[in-house]
Amino acid sequence: MTPRKRARTMRGAQYGVLLLVAAVLALTADWGEIRRAFFDVEVAKAQFPEIITTALVNTVIYTGLGFAFGLALGLLLALMKLSSVPPNRWLATVYIEFFRGVPALLVFIALGYGVPLAFQVRVDKLVTVMLALGLVGAAYMAETIRAGIQAVPKGQVEAARSLGMSHGRAMISIVIPQAFRIVLPPLANELILLTKDSSLVYVLGLALEEQELSKFGKDALNDYRSLTPILVAGLCYLIITIPLGHLVRRLEAKAARAK
């Protein structure tokens, strides 16, 4: 067999396997049940407009707050990890190892119930969400940002310093802006992960107007005895994450032009 023929046979075999799997799934699934459970148009219609005006908006707000706080804390941790003062590095390492290794759900519970108990204060729910999502997100973002800072060529700092900039000024004006261009794609990944992690706020107990997409879908599932709201909520997540991916690609293209 010539290499060309062998390649064609291999390609054909792969298509064959794919078709076979699809056929088995299509023939064995109960399509009537699936349609009744997931594609009930009446139930789907009943989710609107609240699933957008309340749930989607809340998901965006929770994620946005968590990401903003996480990004700031992540940058601080990244700078601490690169610090010439050893305790700074130790502290950052311990933080990152801890929050990267602990499930976000536990952080939510610890913050939501532990902090009010420990300090006898009432913490606003938005603040709790922001802290919990941010604390978890920061651990991941810190490592990403640190790698980005280290990826900026050494010559950039030397040029900045030789123009009289202090170390801090060189970081702020020259290194960090370039580092963020480098880490934009992985940071967007973090944002998408946080969007989904925002579903964990349910453990704090949410009033109706505080519900985000997952909690909203789950409650509607109980109310309507239908899985359709779950599908609608899932599609709503995609409404957030897919444009986000597009935005990142555009920003990347813009950054590439300036490189």
Add this chain to the structure above:
Amino acid sequence: MTTDAPPEGPAIEVAGLHKSFGDLEVLKGIDLTVRRGEVVCVIGPSGSGKSTLLRCVNLLEQPTAGKVTVSGTEVTDPDVDIDRMRRRIGMVFQAFNLFPHLTVLGNLTISQRRVLGRGKAEAERLARAHLAGVGLGDKESAYPAQLSGGQQQRAAIARALSMGPELMLFDEPTSALDPELVGDVLAVMRKLADEGMTMLVVTHEMSFAREVADRVIFMDDGQIVEEGPAEQVVTDPQHQRTRLFLARVLDPAAAEVKEVG
């Protein structure tokens, strides 16, 4: 331009300079004086320590021992405000090191504004004047990536000049350029020399050294082997090592044959 120190005495004074990286001693006791307005070229084989010497002048490398004095201020004094001193010492790198995230104008204005505290209008006016001076008057809104290597290096020279330095350090400014782009950069440096700028230049461009430099220093193995008037060092070197180096640089093909044979 600056009121930090009275502009008298030599521009650069290096005394007993040693620099080691770990066990490797790169500079083995350098003594060197550059007068105000003088153009000094440093030549020598790669690894001879000439770039390290240059980088010790503005303390991009911390000397292991010895004293470096710039315009009467000892920069190796641990208590000196090195950021303040570096404003007065322009530096041009082999790899240009323009800031890729800023336009050419942004590259020229950022330290004027952030370090010297000049206003936007004044910084831009000075930047445009220096860009015109290096023949890049029409490139102010371009990003570095959109420029040729020669244009980038000229922009980098203009960036250093826009800080109003008293002296300029050039670290192999044309070594990363395509041969046909070298001339433009050398022309800018020649003009700068004619205007009376104090320049310490590490270079492999022997014709530039001969024609523009007041003095040429030949370094080998971390030491100054020979120094003297440019014409003399380049065309009539006194030391065997200088002669060997120049033969290799001026006629690489012939030197290689000799080594193999």
